Amino acid sequence: xDSKELREKFLSFFESKGHKRIPSASLIPENDPTxxxxxxxxxxxxxxxxxxxxxxxxxxxxxxxCIRTGDIADVGDDTHxxxxxxxxxxxxxxxxxxxxxxWSFEFLTKELNISLEKLxxxxxxGDKDAPKDEESAKIWxxxxxxxxxIAFLGKEDNWWGPAGKTGPCGPDTEMFYWKLDKPAPxxxxxxxxxxxxxxxxxxxxYVKNEKGDYEEAKQKNVDTGMGLxxxxxxxxxxxxVFETDLFEPLIKLMPNQLDEKKKKIIADHVRAINALxxxxxxxxxxxQGYILRRLIRRIVAYEYLCKENFLEKLIDSExxxxxxxxxxxxxxxGIAEYNKIKEIxxxxxxxxxxxxxLPFDILKELDAKKTKHLxxxxxxxxxxxxxxxxxxxxxxxxxxxxxxxxxxTTKLHTAAHLMLAGLRKVLGEHVVQKGSNIxxxxxxxxxxHKEKMTPEQINETESFVNGIIKQxxxxxxxxxxxxxAREINAMGVFESKYGDKVKVYTVGKxxxxxSREICGGPHVEHTGILGHFKIQKEESSSSGxxxxxxxLE
Numbered sequence: 001x002d003s004k005e006l007r008e009k010f011l012s013f014f015e016s017k018g019h020k021r022i023p024s025a026s027l028i029p030e031n032d033p034t035x036x037x038x039x040x041x042x043x044x045x046x047x048x049x050x051x052x053x054x055x056x057x058x059x060x061x062x063x064x065x066c067i068r069t070g071d072i073a074d075v076g077d078d079t080h081x082x083x084x085x086x087x088x089x090x091x092x093x094x095x096x097x098x099x100x101x102x103w104s105f106e107f108l109t110k111e112l113n114i115s116l117e118k119l120x121x122x123x124x125x126g127d128k129d130a131p132k133d134e135e136s137a138k139i140w141x142x143x144x145x146x147x148x149x150i151a152f153l154g155k156e157d158n159w160w161g162p163a164g165k166t167g168p169c170g171p172d173t174e175m176f177y178w179k180l181d182k183p184a185p186x187x188x189x190x191x192x193x194x195x196x197x198x199x200x201x202x203x204x205x206y207v208k209n210e211k212g213d214y215e216e217a218k219q220k221n222v223d224t225g226m227g228l229x230x231x232x233x234x235x236x237x238x239x240x241v242f243e244t245d246l247f248e249p250l251i252k253l254m255p256n257q258l259d260e261k262k263k264k265i266i267a268d269h270v271r272a273i274n275a276l277x278x279x280x281x282x283x284x285x286x287x288q289g290y291i292l293r294r295l296i297r298r299i300v301a302y303e304y305l306c307k308e309n310f311l312e313k314l315i316d317s318e319x320x321x322x323x324x325x326x327x328x329x330x331x332x333x334g335i336a337e338y339n340k341i342k343e344i345x346x347x348x349x350x351x352x353x354x355x356x357x358l359p360f361d362i363l364k365e366l367d368a369k370k371t372k373h374l375x376x377x378x379x380x381x382x383x384x385x386x387x388x389x390x391x392x393x394x395x396x397x398x399x400x401x402x403x404x405x406x407x408x409t410t411k412l413h414t415a416a417h418l419m420l421a422g423l424r425k426v427l428g429e430h431v432v433q434k435g436s437n438i439x440x441x442x443x444x445x446x447x448x449h450k451e452k453m454t455p456e457q458i459n460e461t462e463s464f465v466n467g468i469i470k471q472x473x474x475x476x477x478x479x480x481x482x483x484x485a486r487e488i489n490a491m492g493v494f495e496s497k498y499g500d501k502v503k504v505y506t507v508g509k510x511x512x513x514x515s516r517e518i519c520g521g522p523h524v525e526h527t528g529i530l531g532h533f534k535i536q537k538e539e540s541s542s543s544g545x546x547x548x549x550x551x552l553e
Contacts, residue, residue: 001112002245003232011062017089019059019090026280028435030436036288037068039067041062049204052520053479058093058094061087061089062088067276072295073380077240082269084229085229088224097201100203101139102139104224108175119178120149120188121140121174123136123153123173124155124171124173133203146186159172161208166209167208170206173203174197176188176196179196180194203220203222204222205220229244240264247264250266283296293323296324297359299311300324300331301327301362304331311324330357333356334358342370346379346382349363409439411524412440413523416445418507418515419461419550420433421514427453430448431448432447433445441551442551443550444548445547449546461535466532468507468514477506479501485504490517491515502518503521533551536550
């Protein structure tokens with residue numbers, strides 16, 4: 001089975017169970033400050049998991065592209081990836097454990113033809129916060145999975161969330177596949193690496209509150225995730241994801257002198273780089289752009305040492321070529337600097353990395369004698385001291401945010417809409433949103449504009465927003481087709497993630513409409529409750545993109 005077939009089989013199966021297919025959202029989360037990237041299918045659905053009505057209904061399915069940066073150092077083994085696709089299906093307060101588990105079982109056994117003997121499951125063991133998930137285990141047993149093949153594990157293995165400090169969370173049940181040709185053991189042991197986890201059904205049964213207590217959720221959701229690459233490898237009897245049709249064509253274009261690990265790293269990074277550039281990320285020293293730059297530099301350094309130009313066959317992008325040429329200029333200077341140093345310790349390694357972009361593994365490769373005492377963990381500690389982006393990209397950048405759905409966050413989300421309207425009035429209609437990141441304390445907003453704003457333009461934008469606040473205009477929303485939203489000139493810069501129906505939020509009414517945007521929400525009901533709007537900082541975000549940080553006083 002190839003990737004296209006598996007992707008289509010999954011989505012069609014859930015469509016047959018009443019789910020609406022929704023397109024993959026951008027890799028850059030819209031209004032979610034807890035992560036730099038979309039790391040799971042549930043991220044774009046946070047407002048709907050918290051109770052808002054989704055335009056496509058209560059049953060959804062998608063194949064979501066994801067980036068996870070916590071595993072960059074591990075890429076090159078059999079399973080770790082930076083960029084991957086996550087197949088998923090959701091119930092937004094509709095069906096519950098029985099339907100979710102039965103459909104998972106049906107898809108695995110009927111659609112993918114996996115024999116019962118090759119399947120096992122794990123369920124939540126229970127603790128002080130929530131009871132043992134006997135319900136899921138009984139459903140598995142009713143489907144033919146023997147008791148010996150069901151393990152009860154703790155929070156570390158069988159619990160999801162919340163995404164931030166508060167929010168939806170709950171037990172999950174995971175499905176495992178026996179990857180060897182010889183018969184599976186009668187008893188399931190989750191520590192046996194021949195059992196590969198291929199699917200996870202999360203039951204958002206609880207909400208963790210600000211006191212740290214778990215309350216029963218008003219809206220109980222199901223959120224599932226099946227990794228496309230890993231499942232594809234398992235189904236085809238492959239030992240690793242790089243032996244599938246998603247990677248093999250890339251690996252075939254690489255020179256033979258590269259070892260297998262480097263080929264895997266390059267194949268992974270190439271997919272991530274192409275996807276990030278396609279979603280509008282540009283190399284920089286900050287946040288998403290920093291991760292992109294790091295990925296580009298690593299593979300360009302491999303190509304440089306290989307002394308053969310092969311990356312042009314894998315990435316056809318002006319953005320990539322420009323960054324590559326910039327890096328090659330500093331790379332040669334870095335290697336000259338490297339040659340002057342007698343022994344490379346973690347501090348020197350970081351200096352060469354920060355000043356010339358020389359990645360750790362390249363430093364080790366240039367001279368084994370000179371770097372014999374240099375350890376990866378020491379280098380990482382030095383890196384974290386100066387630059388915490390690698391860690392924060394996975395662990396979460398800020399507390400709170402839309403994940404907590406607080407009133408303060410909601411107010412700032414509404415203020416962001418008013419500010420965009422103000423920026424378009426003051427700077428011109430070329431201004432569109434390029435991304436935002438909102439916590440309960442402040443909003444950060446990226447927009448297209450080539451020049452630094454003048455103090456007068458900043459004051460004018462502030463005055464516009466505060467004027468709208470004083471008018472206490474009503475805020476309403478309407479569900480409509482994407483076509484109608486375009487007809488009424490609703491702003492929307494994330495159209496690739498929309499389905500047939502969208503929510504359009506309008507500030508004002510009748511002849512006095514200030515803002516009209518396609519948005520998932522939430523928003524306040526009238527502008528008068530926002531308080532006083534203040535822009536704290538205006539700066540460059542990346543080429544042709546400016547960034548504003550603002551608060552409500």
